[in-house]
Amino acid sequence: MLGDYSLGDLGSIFVMQGFAGLILFSVFLLMALGLAIIFGQMGVINMAHGEFMILGAYMTYLTSKLFETYFPALFPGYFFVAMIVAFLAAALLGAVVEWALISRLYKRPLDTMLATWGLSLILQQLYRSIFGAREVGVELPPWMLGSWQMTSTIEVPINGMFVMALTAVITAGVALLIYKSRLGRQVRAVVQNRVMAGAVGIDTQKVDRATFALGCGIAGIAGSAFTMVGSTGPTAGQLYIVDSFLVVVLGGAQSLIGTIASAFTISQSRSTLEFFTSGSMAQVATLIGVVVILMLRPQGLFATKVRR
Incomplete structure (x- = not known):
């Protein structure tokens, strides 16, 4: 398989696939950031997260x-x-969903998962009724067209570089919000000890609603980034939801660093393996690797200690 390529060809392939993996990493990370915030604090498995991305x-x-x-x-x-x-x-949709649905299902993870799965089906049908079943694409601004020629055999699409830069800015903004803002301190307090946070005057219900809305809003930005590299359809979000959950679980639900590290690992593995095998085989191999790691370290790569 590798014998058909020269060392120079292999170098170019790995660089090109590395950049393709970074673009995939950007979408995974933006999706997983919202999931990690919601699941890490609230313990809610939001099966409709992909539909917020498609919104x-x-x-x-x-x-x-x-x-x-x-x-x-x-x-x-x-x-x-x-x-x-x-x-x-x-x-806004996330805040409404938390108020109307999620807030009534706390401490019932199975019910929450089934309810959000049902919500995902409703949203998919709503998108299909409004926008049609066919995929749609956006027209890129002129400055996003074309590619940057690194060498005679390596070129990187400009829209892909923009998505990577956008992901870096959003990730830095989320980190500042979580670690430097008043809301971030309240979120971390609720994650560490919900009962004690409520005892010192933090409105945990309000923090939960803001957290769910923030996580869904980040998924919306992920959807914007997604339009730069792919077309949009009613069910497109389901193509990324499993991988996003893998990123969150592998990295550790409460860890921003873990989410970044696991998103990078999974996306680069997928991108490189897809070139030499097929998309389905790459996904299977990546999933097996994740399962093996979780067998050895069930709490994820970077686990945060919390008090229950």
Whole structure:
């Protein structure tokens, strides 16, 4: 398998697949950040998280059409507006879902999983009814088109580099929010000891709602980023939900560093193996590797101590 390639060819392949893995890593990380925040604090397995991502993607699609039709002179900058719209739409829906559904199912993880799975089916059908069953794509701004030629055999798409840069900015923003802001301190207090946090005056119910909305909003931004590298359909979110849960579980549910490390490991493994085997075999091999690691370290790569 490897004998058909020269050392130079293999070097170029690994570099190209490495960049493809970084783009996949960006989508995984943005999806997993929201999941890690929700699951780490609330213990809620949100099976509809992929649909919040697709809501962000559809908001980006609608924003692009709005700018293309009514504000063509501003079209090159529409994506920055679309990200804000996607975040707000997904966060607002997340707050409503937490208030109407999730808040009534705390400490009932199986019921929560089934309820959010049902919600995912409802949202998929809603998207199908509104936008149609066929996939849609956004038109990229002119400055995102093309690629950067690194060498004669290696080139990197500009839109992929933008997605990676966006992921770095969002991850840094989440880290600042969690570790430096008042909300972040309250979230970490609730994660460490919910009863004691409530005893010192923290409104844990309000923190839960804000946390769920924030996690869903980040998924909306992931949807915006997703439109830069792929097309959007009603069921596209389900293609990433399993991998996102793997990232969260492997890294450790309460660990931001663990989420980043596991997203990088899984995405790079998948990207490299897909070139030499097939997509399904790469996913199977990656899953087996994750299972073996979790057998040896069930708490994940980076576990945070919490008091129950």
